[in-house]
Amino acid sequence: MSIGQSSFRRILLSRLLLVSVPVLLMGVYVTYRKARSAFLETARQNLTESAIRKADNIEQSIQFLQSNLITAGESLVLKQGTLAEKEAFLQQFTARLPNQINCVELIDIKTKKPLLNRACEPEIIKVLPLERWTEKPTSFARNIENILVRGLPRQFLTKSLNNNRQLELVFAVPIYDNQGQLQSSLILQASLLYGEKVLPGSLSGYPVVISENGIILAHPYFRRIGSHISQEADAERLNSIINNAIRGKQNFLHLFSFEKDGKELVAGYSSLPSPVTGESSQKWIVLAISPLSQALAPLQQIWEAIFYLISGLLLAYLVAIILITRDLAIPLEKLRDYALNIQKIPSQNITPQNFNIREINQLASALEEMLERLRLWGEEIVKSRQEAENANQLKNQFLANTSHELRTPLNGIIGSIRCVMDGFCNSEQEEKEYLQQADNAAVHLLEIIDDILSIAKIEAGKLSVNPEPVDLHQIINEVINLQTASLQRKCLKLNLLFCPEIPIVCADTTKLKQVILNVISNSIKFTDTGTISLITHLEHPQAIITIIDTGIGIDPQQQSKLFRPFVMIDGSTTRKFSGTGLGLAISKNLMKMMGGDITISSQGQGLGTTVEIILPLVGERTLDSTPEETSSLPIIPSLKS
Incomplete structure (x- = not known):
C-alpha cells in the first residue's frame, strides 16, 4: 500500500457526504426562513387589522356615549324630577350602556356640590372645564361638541384601573332648566378599552393607546400609563409610529421592546381623532401589540x-x-x-x-x-459504437413516435372483434357491421404505419402535407365509426351537432383524420362515465370542431405543457392511463402545417375537457348534404360488465 493514497470507497463516501449534507441543511434553513417570513406577514396583516378594529371600537363607543348623554341631558326627569326619580333614571340609563360605567355623578353647577354620586371621586369635577358652558342654550345645545370629554387623571387610576380596564374617559353634559338656565351637569366615567390575553399563536394583540404628543394613555401595565414614549427603550420606533399614524398610515412595525432587555414585540397601528375636548385637531394612535414569540408560536412546532x-x-x-x-x-x-x-x-x-x-x-x-x-x-x-448509437437513436425515436398512434386503432379493432366474440351482436348483420369497423380500423392502422417515418420529420420541419378540399362531416363520421366499439364498451353517450352552413374545408384528409381520431380517443380514454359532445360551427374564415367530454379534466396549471412532446400530466392520471405523450404534440404540429390550430382547456380536475380544432375554409359554398341533428350512439347495457 502506497503512502498518501486513499481507497476509492472512502473517497466516494466522503465526497457524497460533503456535497449532499450541506445542500440538505441549506434547504432546511431556507424552508425555515420562508416559514418564518410567512408567519411574520400573517402577523403584520392581523395586527394591523386588529389595530384598525380597536380604533374603530373606541371611536364608536365614544360617539355612542355622547349621543346617549345628549339624550339624557334633555330628559325631563333630570330637569324637573325628584332626587329619587333622578337616581332611578340614572340607574336605568347606565344599565342600557354597553360600556362599563365606573361612576355617575349629578352636580349642581352653582354650588359645585354633588346631587347624586355613584362611586365617583369627589375631586373628579376639577378635571372638567365646566366654565365652557353658557348660561343660555345656544343653537348648538344639542350638539356633541357641547359635551366635555377628558382623560381620567393619573391620581385616580390606581383606584379604578385593573387588568381588564385600560382606557378611562370622563364625560360631562350640561342640563338646562325649562327657562334655559344651566342648573346641573351629568358626569360619567366609562371604560372604553379592555385588556386581552395574548395566547400563543393569537394575532389580535393587546391594546396600547398613545396621544399625539407621546403620552401613553392605555397600556396593560398600569405604571406605564401617563409616561412619555421618550422614556421607553424603543422610543425612536414609537416616534416613527406616531408620525406615520398622524399622516393617516395604517401599518406594521417591529419593536424590540417597551423595556430594556425585554421581549421582542411586533405591532400593528392605526389612528383616530382625539375625543378630548379642545384637542380635536390631534390624534390618538392605537397599537395592537403581540410578543414576537407569541406571533411565531406555530413556528416552534414546525421547527x-x-x-x-x-x-x-x-x-x-x-x-x-x-x-x-x-x-x-x-x-x-x-x-x-x-x-x-x-x-x-x-x-x-x-x-x-x-x-x-x-x-x-x-x-x-x-x-x-x-x-x-x-x-x-x-x-x-x-x-x-457509432453504428450502435445511431441504431439506438433510431429505435428510441421509432418507439416513442409510434407507440401512442398504433394503440388507438388497435383498440378499435380489439373492441369490435370482442363485441363479436363475446356474443353481444343480435344478428349476423350486426356482426358484419362490427367486423367492417374492425376492417376499417385495420386499414387506418396500415395508413398510420405507412406515415410513421414521416411523423419523425415534424420537428425537423421536413414533413409535408397535401391540403385539399374535404368534407369535414364525412371525415368526422369515419372517425366516429372507428370509435363506436370503444364508446359502447364504456357505455358513453356521444352527442353530435353539425353546423349545416360549414363549406368545404382545406386539409390533408389523412392528417386531419389522425388528429380527430387522437382527440376523440383521448376523450374516451379519460372519461369513465358521462357524455362526449362533438360540435362543429363556423367562424369566418374558419371552421371549428369542438369536442367536450365529462372526464377527469386537467389542472389549469398543467394545460400549457400538454402540447410538448412526451409530456404527460403527473399523478394518478398517468399511473392509471397509458400513453406516450406524443399525440397532442403531433396533432398540434399537423394542424399548424395545415394552416389551422388546436387548443385545449379545462376548468380543473373532475370538470371535463374541451378541445377545439380550427381549420381554414376553401370557400363560402355551403354543402348540399342534409343538415345533421344532435344524435347519440346506442348504449349496450351488457357491456358494463
Missing part, C-alpha cells in the same frame, strides 16, 4: 417537525450513501482483481500512476498490459 424530519433524513441518507458507495466500490475492486490476473507482458509504455487512489493505480498497471491488443480493436469498436 420540531423539521428537526425530527432532518434527523431521520440524515440517518437514512447516511445509510443510503454507505450502501451506494459499497455497491460502486465492489465492482471496481473485482475489475481490478480480474485485470491483475490477465497476461503479464512487459510494455515500454508507462501508464500514469498519480491518481492518489490505490485501486485506480492498480487497474492502470493491469490495463497497460492490454493496450497492444486493444489497439487492434480500436477502430472496429469505434465504428461499431
Whole structure:
C-alpha cells in the first residue's frame, strides 16, 4: 500500500457526504426562513387589522356615549324630577350602556356640590372645564361638541384601573332648566378599552393607546400609563409610529421592546381623532401589540417537525450513501482483481500512476498490459459504437413516435372483434357491421404505419402535407365509426351537432383524420362515465370542431405543457392511463402545417375537457348534404360488465 493514497470507497463516501449534507441543511434553513417570513406577514396583516378594529371600537363607543348623554341631558326627569326619580333614571340609563360605567355623578353647577354620586371621586369635577358652558342654550345645545370629554387623571387610576380596564374617559353634559338656565351637569366615567390575553399563536394583540404628543394613555401595565414614549427603550420606533399614524398610515412595525432587555414585540397601528375636548385637531394612535414569540408560536412546532424530519433524513441518507458507495466500490475492486490476473507482458509504455487512489493505480498497471491488443480493436469498436448509437437513436425515436398512434386503432379493432366474440351482436348483420369497423380500423392502422417515418420529420420541419378540399362531416363520421366499439364498451353517450352552413374545408384528409381520431380517443380514454359532445360551427374564415367530454379534466396549471412532446400530466392520471405523450404534440404540429390550430382547456380536475380544432375554409359554398341533428350512439347495457 502506497503512502498518501486513499481507497476509492472512502473517497466516494466522503465526497457524497460533503456535497449532499450541506445542500440538505441549506434547504432546511431556507424552508425555515420562508416559514418564518410567512408567519411574520400573517402577523403584520392581523395586527394591523386588529389595530384598525380597536380604533374603530373606541371611536364608536365614544360617539355612542355622547349621543346617549345628549339624550339624557334633555330628559325631563333630570330637569324637573325628584332626587329619587333622578337616581332611578340614572340607574336605568347606565344599565342600557354597553360600556362599563365606573361612576355617575349629578352636580349642581352653582354650588359645585354633588346631587347624586355613584362611586365617583369627589375631586373628579376639577378635571372638567365646566366654565365652557353658557348660561343660555345656544343653537348648538344639542350638539356633541357641547359635551366635555377628558382623560381620567393619573391620581385616580390606581383606584379604578385593573387588568381588564385600560382606557378611562370622563364625560360631562350640561342640563338646562325649562327657562334655559344651566342648573346641573351629568358626569360619567366609562371604560372604553379592555385588556386581552395574548395566547400563543393569537394575532389580535393587546391594546396600547398613545396621544399625539407621546403620552401613553392605555397600556396593560398600569405604571406605564401617563409616561412619555421618550422614556421607553424603543422610543425612536414609537416616534416613527406616531408620525406615520398622524399622516393617516395604517401599518406594521417591529419593536424590540417597551423595556430594556425585554421581549421582542411586533405591532400593528392605526389612528383616530382625539375625543378630548379642545384637542380635536390631534390624534390618538392605537397599537395592537403581540410578543414576537407569541406571533411565531406555530413556528416552534414546525421547527420540531423539521428537526425530527432532518434527523431521520440524515440517518437514512447516511445509510443510503454507505450502501451506494459499497455497491460502486465492489465492482471496481473485482475489475481490478480480474485485470491483475490477465497476461503479464512487459510494455515500454508507462501508464500514469498519480491518481492518489490505490485501486485506480492498480487497474492502470493491469490495463497497460492490454493496450497492444486493444489497439487492434480500436477502430472496429469505434465504428461499431457509432453504428450502435445511431441504431439506438433510431429505435428510441421509432418507439416513442409510434407507440401512442398504433394503440388507438388497435383498440378499435380489439373492441369490435370482442363485441363479436363475446356474443353481444343480435344478428349476423350486426356482426358484419362490427367486423367492417374492425376492417376499417385495420386499414387506418396500415395508413398510420405507412406515415410513421414521416411523423419523425415534424420537428425537423421536413414533413409535408397535401391540403385539399374535404368534407369535414364525412371525415368526422369515419372517425366516429372507428370509435363506436370503444364508446359502447364504456357505455358513453356521444352527442353530435353539425353546423349545416360549414363549406368545404382545406386539409390533408389523412392528417386531419389522425388528429380527430387522437382527440376523440383521448376523450374516451379519460372519461369513465358521462357524455362526449362533438360540435362543429363556423367562424369566418374558419371552421371549428369542438369536442367536450365529462372526464377527469386537467389542472389549469398543467394545460400549457400538454402540447410538448412526451409530456404527460403527473399523478394518478398517468399511473392509471397509458400513453406516450406524443399525440397532442403531433396533432398540434399537423394542424399548424395545415394552416389551422388546436387548443385545449379545462376548468380543473373532475370538470371535463374541451378541445377545439380550427381549420381554414376553401370557400363560402355551403354543402348540399342534409343538415345533421344532435344524435347519440346506442348504449349496450351488457357491456358494463
